[in-house]
Structures are given as structure tokens and as C-alpha cells.
Amino acid sequence: MAGTADLAESFLLATEKAAIAAAKWRGRGEGKLADGAAVEAMRAVFDDVPFDGRVAIGEGERDDAPMLWIGEPLGNRQDDPGALRIDIAVDPLECTNHCAKDSPNAIAVLAAAPRGTLLHAPDCYMDKIAGPAELCGRLSLEADVSYNIEEAASALDKPIRDILAVVMDRPRHENLIKELRELDVRIRLIGDGDVSAALDAANPESEVDLLMGVGAAPEGVITATALRGLGAHFEGKLVFRNEGHRERAEEMIDGDIERIWQRNDLCMSDDSIFVASGVCSGYLPGVNFSNGHAEVHSEIIDVKKRNRTQTSRSYPI
Numbered sequence: 001m002a003g004t005a006d007l008a009e010s011f012l013l014a015t016e017k018a019a020i021a022a023a024k025w026r027g028r029g030e031g032k033l034a035d036g037a038a039v040e041a042m043r044a045v046f047d048d049v050p051f052d053g054r055v056a057i058g059e060g061e062r063d064d065a066p067m068l069w070i071g072e073p074l075g076n077r078q079d080d081p082g083a084l085r086i087d088i089a090v091d092p093l094e095c096t097n098h099c100a101k102d103s104p105n106a107i108a109v110l111a112a113a114p115r116g117t118l119l120h121a122p123d124c125y126m127d128k129i130a131g132p133a134e135l136c137g138r139l140s141l142e143a144d145v146s147y148n149i150e151e152a153a154s155a156l157d158k159p160i161r162d163i164l165a166v167v168m169d170r171p172r173h174e175n176l177i178k179e180l181r182e183l184d185v186r187i188r189l190i191g192d193g194d195v196s197a198a199l200d201a202a203n204p205e206s207e208v209d210l211l212m213g214v215g216a217a218p219e220g221v222i223t224a225t226a227l228r229g230l231g232a233h234f235e236g237k238l239v240f241r242n243e244g245h246r247e248r249a250e251e252m253i254d255g256d257i258e259r260i261w262q263r264n265d266l267c268m269s270d271d272s273i274f275v276a277s278g279v280c281s282g283y284l285p286g287v288n289f290s291n292g293h294a295e296v297h298s299e300i301i302d303v304k305k306r307n308r309t310q311t312s313r314s315y316p317i
Helices: 004-023 031-046 096-101 145-156 171-182 194-202 217-230 243-252
Strands: 052-057 085-094 107-114 125-131 164-168 186-190 210-216 233-239 273-278 288-290 293-302 307-316
Touching (some): 004 293, 004 307, 031 096, 125 194, 164 194, 171 186, 194 210, 217 273
Parallel strands (some): 164 186
Antiparallel strands (some): 273 293, 288 293
């Protein structure tokens, strides 16, 4: 039976083309133009994908994007009863500011899963906590910071002062950072890029132990898909900065919008994949332009197979 992974080649092409388009704007201080180029390039690929697709969570509201808006139909087999019906969570340029500055970890990224199995929510914010498989069942967004740090130290068998937590450097995290400092936890502050940071935290070979704090909800759903494939810990809770987002969430989500979403609540199917392509070097090498070609490095996580593969392909430009 055909499944989401059968379209992996098309989804990979979508992130590759978005990465190339964004990389042409690296270091030029034009984050919105880079994001717009990535959106257009990714959307163009979806026009030719043989599926009945839908954007479950993505661009549009926060970035004023005219494409890949929540609920937008994708693919060339709309309303075909024999087509795969798939939802997409998408960020054509994760780390827009990093691309503008040519800083690490800008990527083009998406998650795909059967219709109705990815959280379908407004483009709002999400409080997140992520870490390696050892932390599954040990951490909770309902608990305070000190409890989660103590549990992480116990599960990972290391002193609290050796725990390394990644937090986005934002005013909203002032209290979180203060609490972590008081606990003598090591903190790595990042400007953007909590998808890459969560993948770092999920990797048992990385020095990063935890991702904590509030980031964007689309990236939360994408991250949950990747971490489901890695068997790692992830929880999220929607954060509403205005009543418009809250009202839309109440319309779109069946149930309690204030709930804690477990990893498998945000991505409910093993028939799902995560795909990312590097724009600026970091988690993945950035696009390399040379001799009239663009070389793109990518990663695919097949959730069903628990398989993580990296690839490199070159395109004429």
C-alpha cells in the first residue's frame, strides 16, 4: 500500500529548491526577500506532486506570505479518490534572520503525514521541551523548571551543572534563563533555529541535553514528527499572543486548546516523514554554489522505518 514515504523524493525536491532560492539571499540582510523566494520555490514544486495535499500548519499569517497558507490545497490530484491525502507542516526558511546574516542553521524544512494526523492550528507560538529518548516520560511542561532539570540530570546520569539547555535569546525567556542560571545549568542561547536545536537535543551523541522555551508552532509540529522518528522526547503547548489566534485555534482544533501536546499528539501517524535541506551551514551544510551548480545537503527521517538518512545533490543554476 502506498504511503507518505513514497512521495519522499518530491518532498526532498521541495526543500532543496527552497534552500537554493533562499541561499541566493544569504548575508544580504533581506530576510523577508529570502523567505519569499523560498516560499515561491517550494510552492512551485508542490504544483506537480501527485497527491491530494493540504497545508496543516505553515506560512501566511505571521510572515504575511501569499502561499503555503494554512489550509491551502497542494498537489495535482485534488479530489481524486485514488490519491494519497496528505497534510504538510512547512517552514520554507527556518531561521530567516540567520539567512539574512549568513549565520548557522538556516534550513528549508517540512513534515508530511496522512490527512488529519498533524496538528492543524493557527500560525501561533508554542512552548516546547525536547530531549533524547532517555527523557521520555520524565519531563513535563506542567512541571516547573527545577523539576525538569533534576529529572533530566537523573535520567542522563550527570550533575545538574553539566546539563546543557538550549534557549532562544528572547525577552520572553528572561525568567526561564534566570531560573536555569540559579540552578547552575549551562545555557546555549540561540537567535533562531529551534528545529535544529531540538534535533541536537534528541541526538545522544550531542552535548546538548534539552531544548526549552517558546518558539513557533509550525516548527513545533515539524520537530515532533522528526523526534517521533528518533524516539526522542517532545512536548508542546500552544501560546496565543492575540485573541485572533486563540479564536482561530478554537475553530480549528477539536478539543482543549490549552492542553499539553505530546509528541505523538502533534504527529499521530508512523506513516510520516521529516525532510530538511541546509541553507546556511550548521546542523546541515549550507548550499554550495560552484561552477554554475548548487550543491544541496539534506536529511530525511522516515518515521515508520526509524531511518535517518542524509543526501547531497547538485542542480544547475
